Amino acid sequence: MNKSYVIGVDYGSDSVRSVLVDANNGEEIASSVFYYPRWKRGEYCDAALSQFRQHPLDYIEGLEATIKDCLLKSEIDNIGAAVKAISVDTTGSTPVAVNAAGVPLALLDEFKDNPNAMFVLWKDHTAVGEAKEINLHNQNSSVDYLKYVGGVYSSEWFWAKLLHVFRADEKVRAATYSWVEHCDYIPFLLTGGTQVSAMKRGVCSAGHKSLWAEEFDGLPPNSFFSTLDPLLDGLVDRLFFETYTADQSAGQLSEEWAQRLGLTTSVVVGVGAFDCHMGAVGGQIEPYYLSKVMGTSTCDMLVAPKEEVQHTLVRGICGQVDGSIIPGMIGMEAGQSAFGDAYAWLKQVLLWPTKNLIQDIEEIEAHTREQLIATLEDKLLFSLSEQAALLPVTATSELALDWLNGRRTPDADQSLKGAITGLHLGTDAPRIFRAIVEATCFGAKAIVDRFVEQGIPVKGLIGLGGVAKKSPFIMQMMANVMNMPIRIHKSEQTCAIGAAMFAATAAGLYDRVEDAMKAMGQGFERTYIPEEKWVTIYAERYEYYKALGAFIEGKESLAITV
Ligand SMILES: Nc1ncnc2c1ncn2[C@@H]1O[C@H](COP(=O)(O)OP(=O)(O)O)[C@@H](O)[C@H]1O
Ligand SMILES: O=C(CO)[C@@H](O)[C@@H](O)COP(=O)(O)O
Numbered sequence: 100m101n102k103s104y105v106i107g108v109d110y111g112s113d114s115v116r117s118v119l120v121d122a123n124n125g126e127e128i129a130s131s132v133f134y135y136p137r138w139k140r141g142e143y144c145d146a147a148l149s150q151f152r153q154h155p156l157d158y159i160e161g162l163e164a165t166i167k168d169c170l171l172k173s174e175i176d177n178i179g180a181a182v183k184a185i186s187v188d189t190t191g192s193t194p195v196a197v198n199a200a201g202v203p204l205a206l207l208d209e210f211k212d213n214p215n216a217m218f219v220l221w222k223d224h225t226a227v228g229e230a231k232e233i234n235l236h237n238q239n240s241s242v243d244y245l246k247y248v249g250g251v252y253s254s255e256w257f258w259a260k261l262l263h264v265f266r267a268d269e270k271v272r273a274a275t276y277s278w279v280e281h282c283d284y285i286p287f288l289l290t291g292g293t294q295v296s297a298m299k300r301g302v303c304s305a306g307h308k309s310l311w312a313e314e315f316d317g318l319p320p321n322s323f324f325s326t327l328d329p330l331l332d333g334l335v336d337r338l339f340f341e342t343y344t345a346d347q348s349a350g351q352l353s354e355e356w357a358q359r360l361g362l363t364t365s366v367v368v369g370v371g372a373f374d375c376h377m378g379a380v381g382g383q384i385e386p387y388y389l390s391k392v393m394g395t396s397t398c399d400m401l402v403a404p405k406e407e408v409q410h411t412l413v414r415g416i417c418g419q420v421d422g423s424i425i426p427g428m429i430g431m432e433a434g435q436s437a438f439g440d441a442y443a444w445l446k447q448v449l450l451w452p453t454k455n456l457i458q459d460i461e462e463i464e465a466h467t468r469e470q471l472i473a474t475l476e477d478k479l480l481f482s483l484s485e486q487a488a489l490l491p492v493t494a495t496s497e498l499a500l501d502w503l504n505g506r507r508t509p510d511a512d513q514s515l516k517g518a519i520t521g522l523h524l525g526t527d528a529p530r531i532f533r534a535i536v537e538a539t540c541f542g543a544k545a546i547v548d549r550f551v552e553q554g555i556p557v558k559g560l561i562g563l564g565g566v567a568k569k570s571p572f573i574m575q576m577m578a579n580v581m582n583m584p585i586r587i588h589k590s591e592q593t594c595a596i597g598a599a600m601f602a603a604t605a606a607g608l609y610d611r612v613e614d615a616m617k618a619m620g621q622g623f624e625r626t627y628i629p630e631e632k633w634v635t636i637y638a639e640r641y642e643y644y645k646a647l648g649a650f651i652e653g654k655e656s657l658a659i660t661v
Contacts, residue, residue: 291353
């Protein structure tokens with residue numbers, strides 16, 4: 100029997116990963132990773148301003164390189180003809196300004212080095228002011244357009260970002276015809292789209308970030324946006340009306356891309372969606388289980404049958420959208436803006452002297468310096484975890500707040516900041532690390548609490564993503580803090596595998612993505628069980644965490660009024 104293969108492409112924050120998968124059983128034949136070169140050099144970004152932009156060429160080069168690499172590594176004869184479909188997931192909201200042909204402005208010579216003409220990465224928070232304005236504007240609207248996105252609009256999302264760019268850059272504004280999400284752009288590119296008006300937009304990005312809802316007959320009307328800012332007048336008519344679930348086809352591979360990749364034009368390209376949504380499917384999500392994709396940030400995904408939850412609005416999450424994860428079910432998303440990024444921050448602080456001062460020590464040869472830095476970079480989090488695991492936890496241990504990149508859920512507010520308290524002369528690096536890890540676990544508990552308070556039961560936890568796989572220390576603490584077992588999925592590339600499952604469904608190899616999930620899912624590798632002896636102290640400290648959060652929030656609003 101001829102085998103069928105599918106490709107899943109997962110665009111993360113730092114790299115794009117592709118997997119070539121046997122569509123019958125989910126066996127991973129090959130995988131390939133490409134780190135965005137311009138992003139790695141820190142180009143077009145300014146962390147102090149929370150500006151994070153990505154050049155479309157980083158994405159396009161990575162797409163070609165990883166898919167070709169997978170095909171080459173597979174060593175399967177005539178593999179090009181056996182690939183049936185490609186699906187793509189990306190971070191989001193990561194939108195870009197495009198011309199009428201759907202070309203991101205940064206691909207035009209005039210804008211090639213202009214960060215405002217590039218993709219505005221999910222973690223770019225330059226639009227904090229615009230998000231606040233959208234929230235106020237909605238309060239004065241006769242229709243609550245934020246009801247399906249948790250009642251609060253975030254600076255991480257589509258409208259806040261595009262309004263910010265329009266205000267900041269007149270030239271970009273004048274050249275813009277429409278705006279598109281990264282996850283909708285890549286399928287459009289692969290299918291050779293030439294008119295942005297014909298681009299198939301996914302319901303996932305549209306519903307969670309752009310305020311598209313069936314109840315509103317699509318996006319909010321032009322009057323909502325033109326009264327927010329006249330610069331937005333008319334834009335909504337150049338965006339989109341229809342949306343599609345990710346099990347549908349966006350078209351077939353164009354002649355140009357078939358040639359570039361060594362595939363055929365009969366390859367089906369699936370409709371795109373966000374990484375964590377496809378990741379939840381790759382990680383075999385079940386109704387009312389919170390699938391936690393734990394990487395740079397977390398995305399906490401939950402599905403529930405439509406008939407059971409369609410009248411329950413959950414406040415303060417990142418949206419509830421019909422079909423955003425599994426077609427036919429309501430997909431709910433919540434998350435933390437910094438999870439692994441909080442550990443990465445501490446790592447960078449601790450490595451600062453090594454990275455900076457060591458350059459001046461002539462006695463150390465250049466390659467030894469580089470080796471030393473690389474080794475420390477590799478080992479630091481593992482070794483901090485080992486030491487932190489040995490520490491006692493008491494009511495007075497150092498306490499931290501995880502809002503280093505603002506707070507996504509509950510109740511998005513990206514202007515909030517992190518904090519560490521309870522420091523003393525005995526506080527060392529492992530103790531600070533322990534407190535930060537604990538804070539990220541408390542942040543995760545606040546999300547579960549919010550779902551439960553709002554009438555959505557959480558029956559269990561599924562752990563996915565880099566941190567879930569790499570850190571037994573963090574996962575055990577998560578189980579202890581939550582007082583709930585957490586099952587870790589086997590898959591190393593859950594998001595890309597999820598994309599491959601959607602590709603197989605879009606190509607018609609399965610009727611429903613649930614069937615693909617069953618046939619291609621890799622199962623779970625281990626479960627962390629709460630340790631009785633720690634549960635009580637974490638429950639006590641969680642109350643301190645909430646009090647610290649309330650204090651910091653109160654202090655900030657005081658500072659603003661002063
Ligand atoms: N040993 C470790 N312990 C805890 N966190 C880690 C460890 N190694 C890497 N990380 C964190 O994992 C995050 C990257 O997660 P990953 O899922 O690989 O990427 P992405 O979020 O781009 O999909 C980084 O923020 C990093 O700080
Ligand atoms: O916010 C979303 C999706 O809504 C994610 O794309 C974003 O958190 C990025 O995820 P990563 O942490 O890079 O895996």
